[in-house]
Amino acid sequence: MLLLALDTATPAVTVALHDGTAVVAASSQVDARRHGELLLPAVDRVLAEAGTGLDAVTGVVVGIGPGPYTGLRVGLMTADTFGLALGVPVHGVCTLDGLAYAAEVDEGPFVVATDARRKEVYWARYSDSRTRVTEPSVDRPADIADQVAGLPAVGAGALLYPETFPEARGPEHVSAAALAALAAERLAAGVELPVPRPLYLRRPDAQVPKNYKVVTPK
Amino acid sequence: MADSKDVPLVLGIETSCDETGVGIVAGTTLLADAIASSVDEHARFGGVVPEVASRAHLEAMVPTIERALKEAGVSARDLDGIAVTAGPGLAGALLVGVSAAKAYAYALGKPLYGVNHLASHICVDQLEHGPLPEPTMALLVSGGHSSLLLSSDITSDVRPMGATIDDAAGEAFDKIARVLNLGFPGGPVIDRYAKEGDPRAIAFPRGLTGPRDPAYDFSFSGLKTSVARWIEAKRAAGEEVPVRDVAASFQEAVVDVLTRKAVRACKDEGVDHLMIGGGVAANTRLRALAQERCEAAGIRLRVPRPKLCTDNGAMVAALGAEMVARNRAPSDWELSADSSLPVTDPHVPGHGHSHGHSHSHDHVHEVSKGNLYT
Ligand SMILES: [Zn+2]
Numbered sequence: 001m002l003l004l005a006l007d008t009a010t011p012a013v014t015v016a017l018h019d020g021t022a023v024v025a026a027s028s029q030v031d032a033r034r035h036g037e038l039l040l041p042a043v044d045r046v047l048a049e050a051g052t053g054l055d056a057v058t059g060v061v062v063g064i065g066p067g068p069y070t071g072l073r074v075g076l077m078t079a080d081t082f083g084l085a086l087g088v089p090v091h092g093v094c095t096l097d098g099l100a101y102a103a104e105v106d107e108g109p110f111v112v113a114t115d116a117r118r119k120e121v122y123w124a125r126y127s128d129s130r131t132r133v134t135e136p137s138v139d140r141p142a143d144i145a146d147q148v149a150g151l152p153a154v155g156a157g158a159l160l161y162p163e164t165f166p167e168a169r170g171p172e173h174v175s176a177a178a179l180a181a182l183a184a185e186r187l188a189a190g191v192e193l194p195v196p197r198p199l200y201l202r203r204p205d206a207q208v209p210k211n212y213k214v215v216t217p218k
Numbered sequence: 219m220a221d222s223k224d225v226p227l228v229l230g231i232e233t234s235c236d237e238t239g240v241g242i243v244a245g246t247t248l249l250a251d252a253i254a255s256s257v258d259e260h261a262r263f264g265g266v267v268p269e270v271a272s273r274a275h276l277e278a279m280v281p282t283i284e285r286a287l288k289e290a291g292v293s294a295r296d297l298d299g300i301a302v303t304a305g306p307g308l309a310g311a312l313l314v315g316v317s318a319a320k321a322y323a324y325a326l327g328k329p330l331y332g333v334n335h336l337a338s339h340i341c342v343d344q345l346e347h348g349p350l351p352e353p354t355m356a357l358l359v360s361g362g363h364s365s366l367l368l369s370s371d372i373t374s375d376v377r378p379m380g381a382t383i384d385d386a387a388g389e390a391f392d393k394i395a396r397v398l399n400l401g402f403p404g405g406p407v408i409d410r411y412a413k414e415g416d417p418r419a420i421a422f423p424r425g426l427t428g429p430r431d432p433a434y435d436f437s438f439s440g441l442k443t444s445v446a447r448w449i450e451a452k453r454a455a456g457e458e459v460p461v462r463d464v465a466a467s468f469q470e471a472v473v474d475v476l477t478r479k480a481v482r483a484c485k486d487e488g489v490d491h492l493m494i495g496g497g498v499a500a501n502t503r504l505r506a507l508a509q510e511r512c513e514a515a516g517i518r519l520r521v522p523r524p525k526l527c528t529d530n531g532a533m534v535a536a537l538g539a540e541m542v543a544r545n546r547a548p549s550d551w552e553l554s555a556d557s558s559l560p561v562t563d564p565h566v567p568g569h570g571h572s573h574g575h576s577h578s579h580d581h582v583h584e585v586s587k588g589n590l591y592t
Pocket of ligand 1: 335339360362529
């Protein structure tokens with residue numbers, strides 16, 4: 001087994017190779033504005049570091065968010081297309097699950113929160129590092145204060161809003177290494193991973209920019 | 219150019235607006251032109267919503283690539299390159315196509331060519347009428363752009379002669395159709411009504427045709443307002459609006475200016491070929507008047523079939539194949555989407571490669587930046 005994992009749902013552009021037992025090579029760069037430019041070179045670097053090529057990969061693992069859409073799509077489109085070209089399965093993993101796994105919290109409950117911008121966070125509750133107990137959602141920190149009160153919190157979203165998350169800690173962003181390890185563990189246990197479809201959690205802004213193609217109702 | 223047995227087999231991806239296009243060509247021969255459109259999802263918003271378009275591109279991409287390969291009857295392994303629209307267009311929409319093209323090229327071990335959307339609109343004519351004459355004058359008219367471009371080599375030299383300073387020509391058609399309650403899209407329905415009307419019934423203004431106006435730029439905003447006012451005045455007076463005559467007279471004003479300026483540019487530059495592309499190139503009166511005026515001026519007119527005039531993947535593949543044939547430098551894996559890629563950059567060569575022309579990225583645009591799209 002050789003899994004290629006990637007995630008672009010947080011400011012990190014992160015790639016890892018996992019052979020079923022351990023992470024073979026990994027790369028993480030934090031640059032929220034350059035996911036599109038950084039991802040492919042990172043894949044190339046990680047494969048070179050492991051001394052292998054993409055055709056040796058037996059499965060692709062991708063973070064499905066939630067995350068800011070433009071960046072999120074870079075990872076999903078890349079994973080989808082790798083799957084098509086290589087004829088290997090593409091597995092989706094919730095990005096928040098990857099963060100929870102990396103946080104290595106044995107005794108729950110705790111919260112994972114990432115930055116959703118617009119003064120909101122993407123978040124979910126966990127009973128331990130491998131077990132999410134709520135669906136991921138997007139909210140203003142103040143609106144969920146009651147639901148997360150007294151709980152430790154992991155991720156950049158928690159660190160950004162100390163009033164709601166006084167017990168915030170790292171890691172800030174997801175790592176593909178954690179995502180790959182979690183996926184490998186679940187696949188080994190016979191758990192079926194979801195198809196890689198994005199978790200947007202918000203409806204698109206219905207904003208039509210000026211001077212673009214005009215489309216009127218029929 | 220490679221010999222006929224060895225023409226480049228290239229797959230092209232287009233996602234600059236609301237069409238997910240994947241085309242496959244062998245040199246100047248069209249093998250597949252697969253399209254998925256999100257146009258219906260945008261209709262209730264009255265225009266293309268970028269986030270809606272981007273979401274649709276992500277969903278449609280893999281199935282559309284598969285459809286194109288099947289249609290062409292080729293294996294991805296046999297491709298000589300992957301081309302993709304790097305810009306101009308909607309940033310988020312472009313990024314989906316660029317991500318797919320990079321991943322596909324990388325996984326297949328093929329060179330990647332990030333190309334310019336406008337140059338692709340010109341190059342697509344090679345699939346219809348064979349190699350482009352050099353130089354070629356091109357009139358690109360659609361719902362998103364109205365430009366006059368001169369190219370001596372579509373892979374390295376595209377020079378903007380003029381562009382609209384306000385609305386695109388296609389936009390004007392849509393808006394007038396709306397004022398006349400003719401529905402959407404405006405182009406075909408105006409064309410239809412105009413056939414039964416008198417193009418000389420109403421003297422609508424010809425924008426930017428005065429002696430001191432820029433020779434090759436266009437303006438359709440004044441015309442649009444003038445037509446709308448004329449219709450409203452009729453309605454206010456309780457008179458019936460002569461829809462056919464209005465459609466014919468409005469359409470005549472648009473195509474008169476477009477063809478007059480295009481022919482003049484050809485004459486001024488000593489170019490004996492005119493290419494017309496973009497969705498508005500489907501307009502029958504534009505084709506007829508262009509033919510008439512080109513013949514009178516000794517200019518050969520080339521207009522691709524309507525499906526190749528609107529946004530599609532085949533046009534991207536056509537330009538990609540030309541890049542391969544002319545040994546242009548492929549793009550890097552760092553290739554990014556550039557929503558305002560200058561029209562003067564036919565492609566985005568990688569760093570550290572030598573290539574035929576300078577491509578200082580100074581973002582010198584056409585006159586109207588807002589109308590570079592679609
Ligand atoms: Zn276009």
